[in-house]
Amino acid sequence: MHPRRTLFARAGLLALSVLCAPLVSAQTGAIKIVVGFPAGATSDALARVVGEAMARRLNQPVVIENKTGAGGQIANQMVKLAPADGNTLLMTPVATMSIFPHSYAGRLQYDPFKDFAPVAHLSNFQLGLGVGPGVPARTLAEYVAWVKSNPEKNGFYGSAAPGSLPHFFGVMFGKTAGIKLQHVPYRGTAGAMQALASGEIAALSTVAADIQALVQGKRATLLAVAGEKRSPQFPSVPTFREQGYDLVATPWYALFAPAGTPAATVQRLAKAAIEAVQDPAVAQRLADMGVEPTGYAPEKLAEIMKADYERWGPPIRESGFKPGE
Numbered sequence: 017m018h019p020r021r022t023l024f025a026r027a028g029l030l031a032l033s034v035l036c037a038p039l040v041s042a043q044t045g046a047i048k049i050v051v052g053f054p055a056g057a058t059s060d061a062l063a064r065v066v067g068e069a070m071a072r073r074l075n076q077p078v079v080i081e082n083k084t085g086a087g088g089q090i091a092n093q094m095v096k097l098a099p100a101d102g103n104t105l106l107m108t109p110v111a112t113m114s115i116f117p118h119s120y121a122g123r124l125q126y127d128p129f130k131d132f133a134p135v136a137h138l139s140n141f142q143l144g145l146g147v148g149p150g151v152p153a154r155t156l157a158e159y160v161a162w163v164k165s166n167p168e169k170n171g172f173y174g175s176a177a178p179g180s181l182p183h184f185f186g187v188m189f190g191k192t193a194g195i196k197l198q199h200v201p202y203r204g205t206a207g208a209m210q211a212l213a214s215g216e217i218a219a220l221s222t223v224a225a226d227i228q229a230l231v232q233g234k235r236a237t238l239l240a241v242a243g244e245k246r247s248p249q250f251p252s253v254p255t256f257r258e259q260g261y262d263l264v265a266t267p268w269y270a271l272f273a274p275a276g277t278p279a280a281t282v283q284r285l286a287k288a289a290i291e292a293v294q295d296p297a298v299a300q301r302l303a304d305m306g307v308e309p310t311g312y313a314p315e316k317l318a319e320i321m322k323a324d325y326e327r328w329g330p331p332i333r334e335s336g337f338k339p340g341e
Contacts, residue, residue: 046077047285049105049271052091052112054084058141058225058305062269063107065301066138069292074284087179088112089124096131100276102285105135110267111181114324118332119179120339128321133282135271136289137312137320139302143185143242143265144224144253145173149235150215156193156240156259159219163195173219174200176208176226179337185242185265186221187331189256192263199335212236223267225249225306242266249306265327269307270317286314 049067053059060082067078083091092112098104113128126132145156153159163170175182178201190197200217202208205226212220212227213235220227220236224247230236231250240256241247242265256263271289273282290311292298299309312320 045103046079047071047074047103047105048079048081049107050081050083050091050095051107052083052085052088055082058223058307059107059109059269061305062138062302062307065298065305066107066271066289066292069295069298070285070288073288073291087116087177089116089120089126092126092128092132095272095274096126098274100133100274100278102273102277102281104274105285106132106272107138107269108272109181109269110321110324113270113272114321115181115184115328115332117325118329119184119337123339128325131275132272133275133277134314134317134321135273135282136286136293136314137268137270137310137317138289138293139307139309140243140266140268141307142224142247142249143182143267144222144227144238144247144250145186145189145240146212146220146222146227146230146236146238148212148215148218148220151218151237153239154237156256156261159239160193160195163197167196170218171196172198172200172217173221174202174208174211174217175221176202176205176223179339181265181267181328182221182223183337184328184331184335187335188265189221189261189263191331191334192256192261209236223306228306243308248303248308268310268320270321282314 049063051060051063063080067080071078083094088108095104095106116124147153153162173186183199186197186199208220209230211217213230224241227236227238231238238250238253240259241253242256244264246255293309293311302309
């Protein structure tokens, strides 16, 4: 080949390689997924399983950092301030993004809709209503009738924390069923479950997976789940809608990046996350944890986030919840 032609050919290849390199990976170093809850929590376990699968697809290490505090708010604040380069992600449940803007109105140090870029919807999880061994009800209709028979004595329900999604879901159910329910907050899941099993509290609004051990041990009964369809963990337990109560709540976990992250980077991360949760082996691991894999793109995650923000506003206001009370 003529030397001049050879030079032009090499220059062309070099230019092509420079142009194509960002399409392969514009990111370098480890990707950090920040989780606002401690090691061992469902959100932490989910992040580790998904992060491991993403790392294989991105050919980049993925590390998990637990930044606990304020019900997940500290992690959100940290990711908000991180460089918008795709190397720092937030893994969070619906609460910090669609619920806290209502329950902590005027107190949040981040704006869920302005400070973050949706990346991928990873999974749903089920809420449910359980009753203790002393409650003579095996259906929602029987429970409602029992509460109405003596509201002052029977109309108490618990949740694992004030201001939590199960707390507000109990408000929604009481309104839908036409009964007055009084909320009793506990400090954590373990305390709430112990109170239900011992008969200290008659009913519990809870993450369905959390009550599984009590149900299996016949120390509690799960009356209904709040999803669009039944939970794979409790296939014999009907939904609220199946029992005549038009009530659906579908909490979720999702990945977010700091606002301003380049669209191409968001799409690359989204593709890896979606492929991860839709992988049969990974999906099975998530199902074993009590969550339902989804794998929705950024656009759909944004729609779901906004719809939940609008859905949960009324029951939160009706609850009268004030942070710190």
